[in-house]
Amino acid sequence: MPRQATPQAAATKPAAEPQSRRRVKRHRDWWVYGCYAVLVLFLVWVLVPILQVALNSFKTENDIFTSTPRVTFHPTLSNYHTVFGQLAFLHYLLNSTIVAVGTTVLSLVVGVPGAYALARLPVPGREWWARGILFTRMAPAVALVVPIFVIFDRLQLLGTYWALILADTTFNLPIVIWLMRGFFEDVPVELEEAAVVDGTSRFGAFIRVALPLVTPGLAASAVLCLLFSWNEFLFALVLSNSQTQTVPIGVAGFVGTVSIDWGGSSAAAVIAMIPVFVLGLLAQRFLVRGLTLGAVKG
Amino acid sequence: MSRVARRRPPVVRRARAGLGLAMLTPTAILLTALILVPVCYSAYLALYRWQLIDINGAKTFVGLANFTHLLHDATLRDALRNTIVYVVVCVTVELVLGFAVAVALYDITKGRRLANSLILLPMIVTPVVTALLWRYLLDPQFGLVSQVLAAFGRPGIDWFGSTSLALPGLMLIDVWQWTPFVVLVLHAGMLAIPEERLEAAAVDGAGRVRRLRHIVAPAIVPQILLVLLFRTMDTYRIFDTVYVLTKGGPGDSTTTVGLYAYQTGFTYLNMGYAMVLSLFILITISVISVFYLVLLRRRGVLRR
Numbered sequence: 001m002p003r004q005a006t007p008q009a010a011a012t013k014p015a016a017e018p019q020s021r022r023r024v025k026r027h028r029d030w031w032v033y034g035c036y037a038v039l040v041l042f043l044v045w046v047l048v049p050i051l052q053v054a055l056n057s058f059k060t061e062n063d064i065f066t067s068t069p070r071v072t073f074h075p076t077l078s079n080y081h082t083v084f085g086q087l088a089f090l091h092y093l094l095n096s097t098i099v100a101v102g103t104t105v106l107s108l109v110v111g112v113p114g115a116y117a118l119a120r121l122p123v124p125g126r127e128w129w130a131r132g133i134l135f136t137r138m139a140p141a142v143a144l145v146v147p148i149f150v151i152f153d154r155l156q157l158l159g160t161y162w163a164l165i166l167a168d169t170t171f172n173l174p175i176v177i178w179l180m181r182g183f184f185e186d187v188p189v190e191l192e193e194a195a196v197v198d199g200t201s202r203f204g205a206f207i208r209v210a211l212p213l214v215t216p217g218l219a220a221s222a223v224l225c226l227l228f229s230w231n232e233f234l235f236a237l238v239l240s241n242s243q244t245q246t247v248p249i250g251v252a253g254f255v256g257t258v259s260i261d262w263g264g265s266s267a268a269a270v271i272a273m274i275p276v277f278v279l280g281l282l283a284q285r286f287l288v289r290g291l292t293l294g295a296v297k298g
Numbered sequence: 299m300s301r302v303a304r305r306r307p308p309v310v311r312r313a314r315a316g317l318g319l320a321m322l323t324p325t326a327i328l329l330t331a332l333i334l335v336p337v338c339y340s341a342y343l344a345l346y347r348w349q350l351i352d353i354n355g356a357k358t359f360v361g362l363a364n365f366t367h368l369l370h371d372a373t374l375r376d377a378l379r380n381t382i383v384y385v386v387v388c389v390t391v392e393l394v395l396g397f398a399v400a401v402a403l404y405d406i407t408k409g410r411r412l413a414n415s416l417i418l419l420p421m422i423v424t425p426v427v428t429a430l431l432w433r434y435l436l437d438p439q440f441g442l443v444s445q446v447l448a449a450f451g452r453p454g455i456d457w458f459g460s461t462s463l464a465l466p467g468l469m470l471i472d473v474w475q476w477t478p479f480v481v482l483v484l485h486a487g488m489l490a491i492p493e494e495r496l497e498a499a500a501v502d503g504a505g506r507v508r509r510l511r512h513i514v515a516p517a518i519v520p521q522i523l524l525v526l527l528f529r530t531m532d533t534y535r536i537f538d539t540v541y542v543l544t545k546g547g548p549g550d551s552t553t554t555v556g557l558y559a560y561q562t563g564f565t566y567l568n569m570g571y572a573m574v575l576s577l578f579i580l581i582t583i584s585v586i587s588v589f590y591l592v593l594l595r596r597r598g599v600l601r602r
Contacts, residue, residue: 031405031506032405032406032407034402035401035402035403035405035406036402036406038398038399038402039399039402039403039406039413042395042399042402042417042477042481043413043416043417045474046416046417046419046420046474046478047416047419048435048442049428049431049432049435049474050419050420050423050431052431052434052435052442053430053431053434056434064440106328109324110324110325110328111325113321113322113324113325114321114322114324114325116321117317117318117319117321117322118322121315121317121318121321122315122318123315123318123319123322124315124319126318129322129326132329133325133329135584135587136329136333138531138583138584138587139333139337139580139583140531140534140535140556140579140580140583141535141537142535142537142555142556142559142560142576142579143337143535143559143576143577143579143580143583144332144333144336144337144576145560145576146340146559146560146563146569146572146573146575146576147336147337147339147340147343147573147576148332148336149563150339150343150353150569151335151336151339153353166328166332167332169328169332170329170332170333173325173328173329174329177325202317203317206321227422230424231422231423231424231425233424233425233426233537233538233541234537234538234541234560237541238560238564247424248424248425248426248427248538251424251426251427251430252426252429252541252542254430255426255429255430255433255542255543260433262434262440265430266430266434269427269430269431272424272427273423273424273427276422276423276424277419277422279422280418280419280422281415284414284415284418287418287421287422287482288479288482288483288486291421291479291528292483292524292528295524296483296486296487296521296524297486
């Protein structure tokens with residue numbers, strides 16, 4: 001598995017490094033000002049699309065549809081009333097929550113013991129297991145969705161929550177295994193050995209010693225599963241029906257139509273983004289680690 | 299970066315292989331059922347010509363006809379060309395821009411934590427929502443970009459109605475969403491560079507640019523390879539934004555292989571051929587990943 005070579009990068013948060021690292025050239029030269037300029041420009045580019053839609057969600061149609069942008073406008077909550085007034089959107093939120101929680105629980109319950117086995121236990125062909133699981137991360141949804149659709153049709157799973165939960169597990173399970181494997185390896189093995197010497201079973205050592213020590217890893221994995229599942233679109237598009245459609249399907253519905261309800265869809269976009277931002281900032285330290293399957297512990 | 303000595307698994311005495319296998323079994327079952335079985339099933343169903351409505355009916359066995367069609371499929375050729383252009387441009391721009399911003403982030407003295415939190419926002423936004431954000435930003439009449447252009451007396455641009463601008467419009471969205479990922483990965487790599495090396499170089503009179511070229515850039519090659527691996531794989535499978543914004547249009551100007559496989563199955567209902575396209579995507583993506591994985595392993599980024 002990809003792994004960062006130098007351990008000191010592993011644990012340090014970017015902001016919490018020793019002060020001496022800036023000693024190279026202490027005085028504020030033009031270079032540092034240039035760096036700030038680059039960052040500010042980049043942050044403007046990053047934030048403008050998000051801020052625009054957030055502003056639009058509080059505007060009336062009249063304030064949105066002006067060819068000359070108005071700096072001041074009377075904020076209104078009418079768009080949010082529209083969105084929350086639609087039963088459909090509440091349904092999307094509920095469905096997204098059910099699917100996200102379901103796939104998170106399934107991926108953790110199945111993946112965490114697997115990760116532990118790969119980290120600690122003598123498994124024949126261990127590296128091949130690990131590689132096989134890594135390979136499944138490479139299998140893209142666009143290549144799986146057609147056959148999965150046919151199989152789920154046979155099993156009469158189409159349109160059920162299970163269809164989406166199982167499909168989302170295809171990408172969440174490998175992430176959980178690779179992430180948790182790294183977390184388990186960071187636990188000092190002596191603790192488990194001591195427990196085994198004291199008479200605990202090997203499995204008991206996993207449950208009672210190792211598992212409590214990787215709680216941060218479990219939390220990080222859970223948050224990432226929730227996040228990726230919340231954002232998933234293609235499986236939801238193909239495998240759901242009107243009863244199980246998720247938030248991305250609802251938001252896509254706003255774009256597909258000929259006339260777009262700008263205010264309403266902006267409010268829907270903001271509502272869809274709020275949980276994602278909360279989860280993302282909660283898992284900030286582990287986000288890159290999860291996205292790179294544990295290779296970068298930034 | 300030094301080669302990682304592979305850590306031997308600290309095997310606790312008394313542990314038997316049986317327990318490890320038992321704990322891996324649920325994973326094996328799920329991944330087999332959800333990935334291996336569908337892939338094999340699609341190879342089987344690709345031998346038949348059948349429509350989505352025949353899903354429970356009789357299917358005509360056509361042997362390898364669906365596979366030979368792959369070779370003469372003009373739409374696939376267009377889709378492949380669009381996808382390759384998309385992959386190459388997005389990955390290149392994201393890497394160059396991401397490197398510049400990562401360096402900036404590395405060299406500032408204050409506000410790094412705040413910048414970090416803000417930078418990561420795009421990559422966690424739901425791709426469908428991202429499409430919506432940019433649909434509004436790029437709206438020919440009321441979008442912010444058009445309004446800025448109008449201020450300079452220029453007409454608004456209909457990005458997604460134009461065969462030449464629709465694909466670049468989609469690339470712009472990818473660059474917005476995923477450059478932050480590149481920034482954060484490369485930045486993490488830079489933080490691992492031992493300061494003494496930079497200080498020594500500074501003492502020897504190496505300027506900023508020389509230190510970047512001869513110390514920083516070589517040190518983060520593993521992170522660059524990782525970024526290339528993940529961004530190549532993920533841009534190759536692009537679907538959400540294309541589906542929401544253009545559905546491949548105008549014409550076939552934004553049809554990508556992922557979208558084409560989806561449309562073949564669920565719009566044109568040609569399931570037999572959709573299976574072939576799914577396999578095609580899987581195989582090409584595997585070849586690309588194996589190429590990168592071998593490179594990564596040579597650099598010692600991967601275990602073994």
